[in-house]
Amino acid sequence: MRTRLFIAFTLLLCALPASADYLHELQAAARKAGLARTGEWLALGHWRPNLLRAGHTSLADAPAFFNAPGGKTDPQAELDATLAAFFVQGEETPTWQHPQCRFIARYSWLKERLHFEATRLPEKACTRFENWYAAIAPRQLTLVFPAAYMNNPSSMFGHTLLRVDTSEQSDGTRLFSYALNYAAETNDTNGMVFAVKGLLGGYPGYFTITPYYAKVKEYNDLENRDLWEYELAFTPAEIRRLLEHAWELGQVNFDYFFFDENCSYQLLALLDVARPGHHLAERFPAWAIPSDTVRAVLEEEGLLTRVQFRPALATRIRHQVTVLGDEHGALARTVAETPERSGEILQGMASVQAAQVLDLAYDYLQYRAADEDLPREYVAPRALALLRARSALPTAAAPVPRPPAVRPDQGHGTARVVLGTGARDGIGFTELRLRPAYHDLVDPQSGYSEGAQINFFDIAARWYPGENDHELRWFRFVDIVSLSPRDAFFQPLSWRFTAALERRAIASDELPFSISAGVGGAWQLRPRLLGFALAELDILAEDDLPDGYAVGAGPLLGLYATPTDRLTLLAGARARRYTGLWTHEAEAFLQAGYELRRDLAARVELTSTHLEDDQLFEGGVSLHWYF
């Protein structure tokens, strides 16, 4: 007994210096090979080059993500410390992971590059990771993009997540897979606090893995966003690497920034680990708009294998109404309200049609339940009655909407440069406009939600060669329009909101700060033609105004049309009476855009402004380049 202990003790003593030797050997080899400077290592630690000084800083904000005290800013020290951690004694327990498992992507990569000798660096069993990996059973990666939701242009900024398709899943059972999702974690329910903190990175962002059906419910059914599923051709080794890295990120938080370090940016960082040399994340240093990141991913030749479209609940309802016609649509609404009368209402109808009416009634009831927050006592009995009636009818597939001809990733780029020329009040000008993001109503419509506009930081400068003068014409911080048609099934409000520094005739062409908003309705007058009417409020603040400010109010009537896929037309007339100035302004405008190529459009803009007795006319033509 004593001898055995003695032997064990000597073994332990001997083991330590031997492993220390091997550690030094590995650290020296890693330095010699310059591993800490490779793209792979920098991607694994989420290090980015510093903007102003030399060196790197990691975006990860959790100290536990680093083995070295200064690991956040020192990739070399972190590599040394990571190698040292791999030699730590001990086996995995339910609450403790060995560093080889905790940092399993780093371990796999360093093992491959430095050819670890198992006799000198014993490999630990990572049971928790292997169980997790086996449960996910990855086969394929799919990038999922939820499109904008009805009447919510800000959702055009969108979201992306990554679905890990399992080897057990078939086309019919995609719900079954897992979704890797990166999101800010918050308990704030105040929209203003949320927006400001989100912009400033005030929330921690985490990666989670959720059954895909939960995400489908969230986006498709509750938020009414169509889902685009882009199946990607990553190799099994790349998928393994991505999941190993996701495992490392499980308990790590990043500061979540809405514009740059957001969901889409972090997914790119994850894909960069899967396929080193991609450097996708680097391409979005300032902001990462989800649809732009989708475009960047798909640029890689041969990466996209297939696209699937998953229409939202509201999209399915609209389509069923189109197929069934208004008359049966009206019946469906009645049946949804009073399912106990369905037998009498549907009497004499062909059973296939009756089935479709019941299907529509059920979907509409589901939509209303979420949209109007209807009480369960109202919804549940009606839903059950509808389905009971339905189960007595023969099976007939509900009509499924076809995907739009142009996918979101095929739409125009979201940044825009405009070069134009025109005349204002008879004085010629040349104009340059810059807009970092995103889409306005007259931009080419393909790939975008109809009737939704969201512009950020649109800036316009003009030169008047004849006058040898130049001016800032406007700086629109945010400019949102949402036109959603009202019909028997949906009654959304249409609205607009603009916050800007903008030259205005009513303010003697000075540059007041203005907040302008409107609310009203839109109606589908004919296919491809919307009419809208909004009540508008306009608040101006400028020192030269009589009281330093003015408030105007009045109606806006307009038409929005897309007669062909390339042509967009916006026309309208508004009148406003201003307090403070006790004057009024009337304006009529027409804008026509024509898509020349995917990323190039031409535009004509005409505006006529009446101010008391003055009339002011402005017209211009311009070229719009998207990238």
Add this chain to the structure above:
Amino acid sequence: MKKIAFSALALALSTGTAMAQQNNVGCGLGSMVFDGQRGVAPQVLAATTNATFGNQTFGISSGTLGCTQDGVVSSTAKLSMFTGSNMDKLAADMSKGQGETLETLADLMGVEAADKATFFTATRDNFDKIFSSSDVTAEQVLGNLNDVLAADAKLSRYAA
């Protein structure tokens, strides 16, 4: 403003016909989701809404929490969690005897391809039995389905 949509989610779970009592199915969908933000003001204020409310049920490498292990659903809870989270769609699919949610359920129950058509038809023909009331729980739905399968000569081998 941003409605915490737990109520909406619970409603969506329930509107199908039954409230998926989380305790009854053992594992509820612990994740809270964001509401659709349909109001005007919240949209202007919140440029993006990619946030989840504090919950680490699906945290990767987070250990064992409820019916998830390191974020993935434990194999014993897969069926009940899927059913509880998809009651409304499952009910709709069963009433038609077709659909993606029903197809996925069949896969989770190990129904072989050759028996799927029979399985689908059986759920439609026995819809009243499976969704016996508007207060039925996911556990009851699975129990009722089991009874239906047990009584069917061809499908009885899928009954527990």
